[in-house]
Amino acid sequence: xxxxxxxxxxxxxxxxxxxxxxxxxxxxxxxxxxxxxxxxxxxxxxxxxxxxxxxxxxxxxxxxxxxxxxxxxxxxxxxxxxxxxxxxxxxxxxxxxxxxxxxxxxxxxxxxxxxxxxxxxxxxxxxxxxxxxxxxxxxxxxxxxxxxxxxxxxxxxxxxxxxxxxxxxxxxxxxxxxxxxxxxxxxxxxxxxxxxxxxxxxxxxxxxxxxxxxxxxxxxxxxxxxxxxxxxxxxxxxxxxxxxxxxxxxxxxxxxxxxxxxxxxxxxxxxxxxxxxxxxxxxxxxxxxxxxxxxxxxxxxxxxxxxxxxxxxxxxxxxxxxxxxxxxxxxxxxxxxxxxxxxxxxxxxxxxxxxxxxxxxxxxxxxxxxxxxxxxxxxxxxxxxxxxxxxxxxxxxxxxxxxxxxxxxxxxxxxxxxxxxxxxxxxxxxxxxxxxxxxxxxxxxxxxxxxxxxxxxxxxxxxxxxxxxxxxxxxxxxxxxxxxxxxxxxxxxxxxxxxxxxxxxxxxxxxxxxxxxxxxxxxxxxxxxxxxxxxxxxxxxxxxxxxxxxxxxxxxxxxxxxxxxxxxxxxxxxxxxxxxxxxxxxxxxxxxxxxxxxxxxxxxx
RNA sequence: GCCUCUAUAGCUUAACGGAUAAAGCAACGGUCUUCUAAACCGUCGAUCUAGGUUCGAUUCCUAGUAGAGGCACCA
Numbered sequence: 001x002x003x004x005x006x007x008x009x010x011x012x013x014x015x016x017x018x019x020x021x022x023x024x025x026x027x028x029x030x031x032x033x034x035x036x037x038x039x040x041x042x043x044x045x046x047x048x049x050x051x052x053x054x055x056x057x058x059x060x061x062x063x064x065x066x067x068x069x070x071x072x073x074x075x076x077x078x079x080x081x082x083x084x085x086x087x088x089x090x091x092x093x094x095x096x097x098x099x100x101x102x103x104x105x106x107x108x109x110x111x112x113x114x115x116x117x118x119x120x121x122x123x124x125x126x127x128x129x130x131x132x133x134x135x136x137x138x139x140x141x142x143x144x145x146x147x148x149x150x151x152x153x154x155x156x157x158x159x160x161x162x163x164x165x166x167x168x169x170x171x172x173x174x175x176x177x178x179x180x181x182x183x184x185x186x187x188x189x190x191x192x193x194x195x196x197x198x199x200x201x202x203x204x205x206x207x208x209x210x211x212x213x214x215x216x217x218x219x220x221x222x223x224x225x226x227x228x229x230x231x232x233x234x235x236x237x238x239x240x241x242x243x244x245x246x247x248x249x250x251x252x253x254x255x256x257x258x259x260x261x262x263x264x265x266x267x268x269x270x271x272x273x274x275x276x277x278x279x280x281x282x283x284x285x286x287x288x289x290x291x292x293x294x295x296x297x298x299x300x301x302x303x304x305x306x307x308x309x310x311x312x313x314x315x316x317x318x319x320x321x322x323x324x325x326x327x328x329x330x331x332x333x334x335x336x337x338x339x340x341x342x343x344x345x346x347x348x349x350x351x352x353x354x355x356x357x358x359x360x361x362x363x364x365x366x367x368x369x370x371x372x373x374x375x376x377x378x379x380x381x382x383x384x385x386x387x388x389x390x391x392x393x394x395x396x397x398x399x400x401x402x403x404x405x406x407x408x409x410x411x412x413x414x415x416x417x418x419x420x421x422x423x424x425x426x427x428x429x430x431x432x433x434x435x436x437x438x439x440x441x442x443x444x445x446x447x448x449x450x451x452x453x454x455x456x457x458x459x460x461x462x463x464x465x466x467x468x469x470x471x472x473x474x475x476x477x478x479x480x481x482x483x484x485x486x487x488x489x490x491x492x493x494x495x496x497x498x499x500x501x502x503x504x505x506x507x508x509x510x511x512x513x514x515x516x517x518x519x520x521x522x523x524x525x526x527x528x529x530x531x532x533x534x535x536x537x538x539x540x541x542x543x544x545x546x547x548x549x550x551x552x553x554x555x556x557x558x559x560x561x562x563x564x565x566x567x568x569x570x571x572x573x574x575x576x577x578x579x580x581x582x583x584x585x586x587x588x589x590x591x592x593x594x595x596x597x598x599x600x601x602x603x604x605x
Numbered sequence: 606g607c608c609u610c611u612a613u614a615g616c617u618u619a620a621c622g623g624a625u626a627a628a629g630c631a632a633c634g635g636u637c638u639u640c641u642a643a644a645c646c647g648u649c650g651a652u653c654u655a656g657g658u659u660c661g662a663u664u665c666c667u668a669g670u671a672g673a674g675g676c677a678c679c680a
Contacts, residue, residue, distance in 0.1 A: 033624070043623065049660055061660030089624055134680080171680070281680095310678045324607070324676095333678045340680050369609065370675055396610080397674085426643095433643060449643085460629095461618070464610060466673070473617070473630085477643055480618085480629040487643050495640045537621085549619065552628080563636095563645045583640090605643070 001105065001529050002040065002096075005081050009094065013042075016075040022068065023050040031526065032093050036519050038526045039082075039095040044068040048090075065090030098522060102513035102578075105529045109585035117532045117592055119161035119539070127165045127351055128154040130363035131268065131275070134171040135260035136180040138204035139267045140412040141469050142365075142398040142405055148458045148598060149395055150363035151273045152544035155596045157361075160539035165355060167277040169347060170264065172257050173285065176207065176407075178242060181252050182235045183210035192259075197416050200263025203256060208410035243337075267415060270451070272598060279350065281343055288338050288346035292331050300381050301331055310334045315377050326370075326377045344375045345382070352386050359389040361542065366394030366464065393542050396466035413469060422450025422475050429477065436604050448600040449483050450475070455599050456482030459548040480552055482599050485590065488555035488562075489601045492587035495567050499580055511578040520561040521582060527554045528589045535596070544597065551593040558586050 010027055017024040025046035032041045048064035059067070069087035076085060081100055086093040109116045130150020133143045151166075158164040171177075183206050184191075193199045214231055217224065241249040268275065292311055295301035301313045310333055315326035331342050351357050362372055372392040379387035399405060405412045426446035430437060437445055457474040461467055477483040517525075530550070538546035567583060570576035591601045 028621075030621080030623090041624090045623065045660065052660070063660095065660085091624065174680070176680085312677065327608095328677055330678045335678085337678090339678070341677095366610070367674060368680080371680085394610090399673095429643070433641085436641070465618085466611080468617095470617090476630080478630080481643090483643055484629095487641090491641075491644080498640055545619085549628090556628090559644055560646090562640075563642095566640065568640050605641090 001108065001532065002101070005079060005094075006040070008079055009076060009082075012076050012079075013072055016072055017047070020071075022047060023054060025050055031530070032095075036522075037095050038098060038101070038522045039093060041091050041093045043091045044072070045090050062090050098517055099513045101529070102517065102521075102525050102582075103511055105525050106511060106513075106578075106581050106585045109528060109588050110581060113588055114592065114595075116588060117535045118159055119532070119536055122161040122163075124358045125163045125165065125356060126157050126359045126361065127167050127277075127355060127357040128157065128361045128363065129167045129169055130154075131168040131264070131273065132170060132364065133264065134174075134176060134407075135257045135264075136177045136203050136207060137260070137407045138201045138412070139264060139415045140405060140407070141415055141418060142412075144271075144415040144418075144454070145395065145398050145458045145467065146363055146365070147268070147271060147273060148455050149393070149463070149544060151271065151598045152459055152547070152596065153361065153363065153393065153539075153542060155598060156535065156539040156544065156547065159596055160535055162359075162539070165276045165357065166274070167279060167351075168275050169279040169281070170261065171281045172260075173242075173282045175239065177253070177257075178239045179210045179214070179235060180207040181242075181249070181256055182231075182238045183207070183213070184256060185238070185252060186231075186234065196262050196266050199259050201414060201416070203259060204407065204412075205410065208408065211408045270419060270447075271455075272600070277355070279347055284343045284346040284350070285338055287349075288342040289332075289336075291345050291349065292338075292342060295331065295378075295382065298382075300378070305332075305334060305336075308334060313374075313378055313381075315374055315381070318381050319377060326374050329371075329374050341371060341375055341378075344372075345378060348375065348379055348384070348387075348390065352384055358386060359391070360386065362390065362392045364392060364394065365397050367397065368392075369394050391542070393463060395463040396461075398467045398469050400469055413471070418454060418471060418474070419451060421471065422454055423447055425475055426450045426477070430605075434605055441604070445602045445605055448602045449477070449486060449605060452482030452486050452594075452599040453477055454482075455597065456485070456548060459544045459597055460552075462545045463543060482597075483605070484559075485551050485555040485594060486599070486602055486605060488558040489587060489590045489594065490603065490605045491562050492558065492583050492590065493603055495562075495583050496580070496587065499568055511581040512574065513578045515572070515575045515578070518561075518565055520557070520564045521579075524554075524557040524561045524582065524586060527557045528585055531589050531593065538596075547593060547596050551590065551597060554586070554590055554593060558590065561586075 006029060013027065014024060027042050029040045029042050032039050044065040045061060048061045048068060051064065052061055066087065066089060069090055069092045072092055073085050073087045081097050082094050083097045084095045086095070112118070128150055131143070131147040133139060154164050154166050180203055188206060193202045214228065214235065216228065220228070238249055242253060292301060295313070296303045296311065300318060301311050303311050305311065311331045312328055313331060314328045316324055319326070329341055330339055332338060348360065351360055364372060369392060376387050376390045379390065400411070400413060403411070423446045426449045427442065430442055430446060453475050458467070460480065534547060534550045538544060565579065567576065567579045570579055594601045
């Protein structure tokens with residue numbers, strides 16, 4: 001936002017260094033810490049170190065850096081828009097002319113509104129794949145982290161200027177799916193609980209029952225063993241029938257699969273996630289077998305079936321690596337059936353060829369890291385140029401205080417239960433704190449706030465950190481939380497409503513910021529001005545955390561400002577108008593930041 | 606055995622190789638006749654160990670310690 005001034009000064013620094021034969025290092029700019037005033041800074045340590053390395057130092061680096069900063073300061077003289085330049089501890093600090101920058105920032109926000117911070121259009125199509133859960137299970141809190149992370153990432157990429165496609169890849173086949181169908185058919189045929197979530201969760205419940213029935217126990221009696229083996233035979237028989245396309249089994253599969261998918265779609269609706277593309281494991285199964293043939297033919301894969309083995313890829317060997325890295329993996333079982341890896345190859349081919357994606361982001365649990373690296377390596381051997389641009393966004397998994405979650409044993413915390421509890425807790429607080437909220441709106445706003453708390457708690461932890469899920473922490477409404485940020489938005493909104501100007505910029509006179517701004521105002525404006533670069537950073541680094549941290553800082557600056565400066569009671573009309581516009585800009589920026597985090601901004605709370 | 610990830614305040618987490626390591630929770634103390642106190646202000650308190658690279662290391666490298674995860678016919 002301050003590129004022009006930065007350019008002018010960079011040019012002057014470069015001229016100075018060229019004239020004095022100083023080996024200038026790359027110029028890196030950062031905000032000046034220790035607030036109060038607003039500006040940007042660069043240091044000369046690297047340049048002084050370069051000089052010393054070239055044998056022309058003589059002085060300690062920090063001292064020389066300070067000397068350079070002072071010389072550069074003298075050289076720059078005065079620059080339009082810069083109120084003051086300091087050389088301190090090897091840094092060159094440039095302070096802004098507050099009025100000029102403040103009005104520039106605020107005007108930019110108020111002219112772009114929802115587009116403030118949007119990056120320039122990039123010529124790249126990105127696909128983000130997430131919410132890949134298995135059907136016949138239920139959506140638990142670990143899936144919630146995955147989905148929230150993926151959605152935030154998609155929103156960030158899109159806003160940063162990339163053409164973005166959201167994709168989900170549910171696992172709708174395999175042994176666990178058959179297991180659920182088997183127990184349904186055996187014990188519950190014809191039953192169907194009412195309610196989309198109840199029905200989906202019920203499938204997950206009977207799956208737990210099925211695994212218990214099929215599990216070998218210690219000290220089984222011969223009768224129990226026989227019974228269990230009978231069950232196992234029944235399950236295998238069902239798998240065989242599914243495989244050969246038996247109409248009854250396929251019908252059962254389509255029905256129960258749809259129950260799970262309906263539940264998934266409703267969870268996505270709750271989280272305001274709109275998928276562009278649905279891939280299903282069952283749809284890539286057949287195509288993946290064709291790929292294996294091609295890979296064998298091209299000598300990438302090795303067919304050991306004639307020797308009673310499987311079809312494998314010796315990835316390290318084919319890549320010419322001497323140290324083991326990707327190792328060897330199997331593409332087809334000895335019986336000719338596909339594996340997860342096989343299907344991932346077919347999926348990638350589809351993404352590249354049908355959807356023409358340039359870059360593919362896989363939001364998948366870190367435990368599948370090796371698997372995905374293997375898949376990408378095979379894509380490279382296969383000759384896809386996009387293989388280099390496949391990126392696994394591995395994130396730490398979510399566990400419970402008592403240990404890992406397990407769908408098999410039913411040790412899970414369901415997302416729906418947590419979301420419902422969140423709404424209950426907000427409603428309980430609302431009755432005492434939210435007199436302004438009309439009765440008819442309470443439920444909706446409680447949803448926004450409850451989910452806001454949950455979503456923020458997932459995004460305010462960096463990707464590679466595991467989360468031990470504690471419902472009281474996740475649903476906390478105090479401190480560094482979603483509701484804290486939402487509350488800042490509500491407060492800004494409240495000022496504007498009472499000011500009667502609403503959001504019409506034209507209602508106000510010119511905002512010149514031509515008065516002594518408090519440090520709270522300066523900090524707030526500075527934070528607003530950093531939003532565009534924060535979008536870019538968060539998107540480039542695949543880290544919603546960066547945006548989550550920013551949103552908190554912005555809200556924090558607003559709360560402090562709100563407390564310290566009474567906008568509506570400001571006497572001087574021009575000052576009051578400037579402050580009102582600052583409030584509008586803050587409101588808009590908080591709204592934009594929340595949107596990227598997949599958190600809604602309620603008007604009242 | 607090999608490979609990845611993690612280690613910061615009592616707890617949960619931040620910090621492009623740079624200035625005084627930043628927050629929240631908890632604890633303690635203040636602030637509502639004021640644009641809604643779901644807020645603000647203050648106090649207390651931390652870089653796993655040992656080396657190395659660097660002008661400068663929480664950040665990079667090596668080793669160790671502790672924890673988590675992954676390593677061919679599961680997904």
